Amino acid sequence: MMGRRAFLFSVGVAGPAMLLVKRSAGAAAVHPTPRKGITAAKVLASAQLAARPDLQELFDGIRAIPAVADGIRCSCGCAELPGYYSLLSCYEGDAMAKICPICQGAGRLTIRLHAEGQTLGQIRVAVDAQYG
């Protein structure tokens, strides 16, 4: 049987990553309202991710659903950064999602649940359940 411990170590980067968390622990996340007319124009393109080809599909996935990603609050602590608005912000400009496993995981979860037909409200619940 696969060691569950090995599985956890294979994904176990959350500990250090969660050290980034700055929000008051235990506080319920307040998700942002998607901005009217928001687009994915600032989401990094594949050419800007040449050093991280493994992330291109993820960024492409977020690019396809800007209005959904804009309604999710990321829990890694980047919400405290100036200029940050939503999970979409994690994939723009300096793009913390290039290095942060929480931004990446929340992005993948959002993309998957949206593809499954879940509403923004349901996606928020799932994001809070895992990363809240």
Next chain:
Amino acid sequence: MPFSDHVNRLAGLLLLLQVPFPAAAQIRASELGTMTQLIDGTKLTVTYSRPRTRGRQPLFGSKAAHWGEVWTPGANWATVFEVSKDVTLNGRPVPKGKYSVWMVLRETGDWTTVLDPRWRIFHMNPPDSSVTQIRVSTPVSQAPFVDVLTWSMPELSATGGTLAMQWGTTRATLKVGVSPSLDVTMPEADAQAYVGRYEYREVWPTPGRTGVSAFIVTYDNKSLKARWEPNDDYMQTFALIRVGPDIFTPGLYDKDGTIYEVLRPDMMFTFKRVVGQPTTFSVRGLSDVLEATGTRKP
């Protein structure tokens, strides 16, 4: 004043500004220190100046700290205790906030720890009693010698720990209790729907193994629990803690039956229902990659 005097004064000032004054480069008898501990999202911080014994023995019941004194367990400005969420100290509720810390020293019996919301007080000016203070009976014991007054948390659990102040051979202890961020218990009416036997199938099995095992969900002691057959040495029997609708994360038990680690966000179980009955589940990790699936078996 003649212009030349102005020039001379300015020159003198400029000379002074060039003298290197490293910030706070000053020898103190009691240097400033901090102790910080995070427990399930509650942050405790003790900020205090740390006196040394400097050969003074005994410390308590002497000129350093006499019996009956209302003494701050530190030096200079009063020791400050800050908590980010409500806690209990030796069972007494302490709302989140910032407090100066005082101890009423007694030769026999427990001391009394006094927390005063007026936290910026010099040690020579202990506050009078007031209704805003929180008073906590505090056991004192003998311990191996420590030269520098030290606040620490020598014992920790998922729900709290022991906050200790020690100086010389005297140790005062406060049991800290924090509010749990997750409820490990679950009403039986909700839990019974998940109870049963599942076939657990790993997506990435260890080479040479099938990656298929039995996954048993039970309800015990007001908690939903799970284990594999054959048993997993690391996980053992663990709590399935509900963190969302049909979404669970494992909580690992120590030998005393206390949760010591919760695997959120690294291991998430999401059940799917068919006609209201949880029938399958998926297991995903931090990156939302599918690691395993489960299917209910008769």
